[in-house]
Amino acid sequence: MYDPLLDKEPGVGSPYPQSYWFAKQAGPLSQHPSLNDDITADIVVIGAGYTGLNAARELAERFSQQVVLLEAHQPGWGCSGRNAGFVLKGTGRLGPLQLAERFGIKQAKACYAEYQHAFELVDALQQRGRISCQRQAPGYYKLAHHPRFLAPFQQQLEFANQQLGQSLQLLSPSELQQQLPDQQAKGALFDPDCYGLNPLELVLGYADMAKQAGVTLYGGSPVLSWQTPQGLHRLITPQGSVRAKKVLIATNGYTPKNFHPLLQGRLLPVLSSIIVTQPLTADELARCGIQGQPIVMDTRALKYYYRLLPDGRLLFGGRGAIRGRDADKPRYAAQLLAALKRSFPALQQITVDYQWSGWVAVSMDDMPHLYQAPQDSPYAGVSYAAGYCGSGLSFSALAGQRLAELAMGQSIPLLPCYQQPLRTFPFARWRRVGQRLYYQWGRWQDQRR
Ligand SMILES: Cc1cc2nc3c(=O)[nH]c(=O)nc-3n(C[C@H](O)[C@H](O)[C@H](O)COP(=O)(O)OP(=O)(O)OC[C@H]3O[C@@H](n4cnc5c(N)ncnc54)[C@H](O)[C@@H]3O)c2cc1C
Structure with a gap:
């Protein structure tokens, strides 16, 4: 590549x-x-x-x-x-x-x-x-992958809602589980406007x-x-x-x-990689419990992001290889699939239909x-x-x-x-x-x- x-x-x-x-x-x-x-x-x-x-x-x-x-x-x-x-x-x-x-x-x-x-x-x-x-219908969850992110979330919410006229919501782990039962998430900040x-x-x-x-x-x-x-x-x-x-x-x-x-x-090109699964069956969709078709990103330093696509597939992305020549190595797709399954253990049998990567431009x-x-x-x-x-x-x-x-x-x-x-x-x-x-x-x- x-x-x-x-x-x-x-x-x-x-x-x-x-x-x-x-x-x-x-x-x-x-x-x-x-x-x-x-x-x-x-x-x-x-x-x-x-x-x-x-x-x-x-x-x-x-x-x-x-x-x-x-x-x-x-x-x-x-x-x-x-x-x-x-x-x-x-x-x-x-x-x-x-x-x-x-x-x-x-x-x-x-x-x-x-x-x-x-x-x-x-x-x-x-x-x-x-x-x-x-x-797709709007809804963006920023997931806390650790409880230590909930206090900063509260500060972000107050600033955004009071100073910027936004209407963010803070979701406790139990509230989040009703809408998005990601097993890695410890709460979330929800923006009702962003979409996929x-x-x-x-x-x-x-x-x-x-x-x-x-x-x-x-x-x-x-x-x-x-x-x-x-x-x-x-x-x-x-x-x-x-x-x-x-x-x-x-x-x-x-x-x-x-x-x-x-x-x-002046730029650092960094690979971001994406996998897209096979379409989830009705049973898999019910068991993973995602409500609607939100866009989701987490608080990790090496972030994961995902969304449910209109045809019921899951798109899941994160940091990929470092060098272009390694971008298509199967282990990077395997790492993303493993992370997806940690979030949704009900999807243990899911397989991947598409995998690709691209260069994002990071500035100093x-x-x-x-x-x-x-x-x-x-x-x-x-x-x-x-x-x-x-x-x-x-x-x-x-x-x-x-x-x-x-x-x-x-x-x-x-x-x-x-x-x-x-x-x-x-x-x-x-x-x-x-x-x-x-x-x-x-x-x-x-x-x-
Ligand atoms: C996997 C991945 C997921 C992402 N997800 C999101 C997301 O969900 N939301 C979001 O906001 N952002 C996302 N981004 C980032 C977003 O896609 C980019 O910020 C945006 O597309 C940049 O657009 P651009 O037009 O500036 O650059 P690009 O779309 O990269 O266009 C640059 C173009 O320049 C051309 N080019 C390069 N050199 C030459 C040359 N010498 N002569 C002629 N042409 C040349 C290239 O061929 C390329 O087509 C993601 C990026 C990646 C890789």
């Missing part, structure tokens, strides 16, 4: 991963042709995931720009077409209370308002683009909207090198090139090694960043949005919009994540060593009684 920390090129026109989402597609997906000419544009966007597609559409639709979007494979081939489909009110790894501790209450409120805006934008785009993406959907349908819907707005989308067109003749940018693909004054980088966790100095050593300070190079820098005209830390489905739509606004000289909200570039990892060459140490610490932490 492509490994962004080691590979200088992302590949060309690789097929979509054999995910459950891909298998659910009714027919063959449309193939966007590759660029095989030398052309010019007002703006080039690199990467056709949620971020790049929304940025490109905004630029064409609102700012009447001539936009070329270059994707190494096909739209949604990266994280956007293979994630778990949780639509959450947040991004990065910091909740509102942690944002308040780091930046003060006023900034935490402003960040939260932006996240809420992103959450609502995803809804509005589904409606405007008539994107049917198997949206089919992420591949969503990104394909965004791609249709971008094309309708006039974006020219090339698939099978990785940017392999980058020249800057006379204040212009010239992006070279295997069979063509594009010249433009402005370039938006939306390659996120799939950004190849040494791709651009602005992103050098646990937050995403949008950044535009200053006009007097050698990289003038280049901007990026990246580092959603595995929680970017909703935020990416707004990040794309903000990126477009930034490129067009509009002002965007003064938030910590919009005012600074991504921080460089100290000893960036040794990021994987740090990751291994973190995983060891995480396993110890998660088993601590």
